[in-house]
Amino acid sequence: MNLHDPKTIVALDFPGSQQAFEFVEMLDPSLCKLKVGFELFVAEGPGFVETLVGKGYDVFLDLKFHDIPNTVASACRVASGLGVWMINVHAFGGRRMMEAAREAVANDSHPIKLIAVTVLTSMDDEDIKSLQVQATARDQALHLSHLAYQSGLDGVVCSAQEAQAMKDLNGLGFLTVTPGIRPKGSDQGDQKRIVTPEDAFLMGADYLVMGRPVTSAADPVAVLKEVATFS
Numbered sequence: 001m002n003l004h005d006p007k008t009i010v011a012l013d014f015p016g017s018q019q020a021f022e023f024v025e026m027l028d029p030s031l032c033k034l035k036v037g038f039e040l041f042v043a044e045g046p047g048f049v050e051t052l053v054g055k056g057y058d059v060f061l062d063l064k065f066h067d068i069p070n071t072v073a074s075a076c077r078v079a080s081g082l083g084v085w086m087i088n089v090h091a092f093g094g095r096r097m098m099e100a101a102r103e104a105v106a107n108d109s110h111p112i113k114l115i116a117v118t119v120l121t122s123m124d125d126e127d128i129k130s131l132q133v134q135a136t137a138r139d140q141a142l143h144l145s146h147l148a149y150q151s152g153l154d155g156v157v158c159s160a161q162e163a164q165a166m167k168d169l170n171g172l173g174f175l176t177v178t179p180g181i182r183p184k185g186s187d188q189g190d191q192k193r194i195v196t197p198e199d200a201f202l203m204g205a206d207y208l209v210m211g212r213p214v215t216s217a218a219d220p221v222a223v224l225k226e227v228a229t230f231s
């Protein structure tokens with residue numbers, strides 16, 4: 001485990017390990033954690049993740065498991081065996097699935113964080129309605145966060161704008177991991193509801209997920225050091 005506990009998780013949204021390693025070479029585990037998502041994991045596999053862990057980084061393996069309880073539990077157990085810091089599942093898989101995931105990693109030699117995705121931020125009220133769920137996207141996200149809490153999970157991925165409500169409902173210790181972060185003056189890209197790093201921490205975010213504002217910066221280390229001043 002990284003004793004520094006940096007609060008920024010850099011999304012390694014690169015197509016392959018070569019580009020990812022070139023970027024990681026500029027960093028240091030005391031400056032940030034790293035997030036590996038579908039693209040890089042499908043391209044490079046578990047060995048790539050283990051290499052990052054071996055370099056001393058806390059790694060968030062963002063694979064959003066969603067299947068029957070036994071299958072998700074097995075996947076979580078294997079993921080945890082890679083030595084990663086955090087993994088996630090879809091809360092829509094339900095309480096039994098989340099409890100099975102929790103149980104599967106409960107006795108690991110290293111304490112892993114298990115968090116939930118509630119409602120994807122790409123979905124709006126109309127999308128939720130089309131699933132015949134009678135709630136707004138926000139209310140559904142809050143409801144699913146509480147189900148995750150009751151299932152023993154450590155927190156959720158959410159917008160910084162929802163972070164305080166997640167904590168009001170589930171307690172201060174319930175982790176909020178927030179993407180959609182843009183430092184003042186940086187390119188918004190395809191993110192719709194953006195929040196600055198400073199505001200995100202003030203709104204109750206525990207960890208910020210940042211991709212392009214760091215990976216495309218002329219000086220990524222300077223961006224990370226500035227963000228750290230707000231945490």
Ligand code: C5P
Binds near residue numbers: 011037180212
């Ligand atoms: O480049 P940017 O800062 O927008 O990257 C954000 C990262 O967070 C990407 O890896 C994206 O897939 C992820 N993410 C997100 N919104 C969510 C969940 C994850 O942007 N609701």
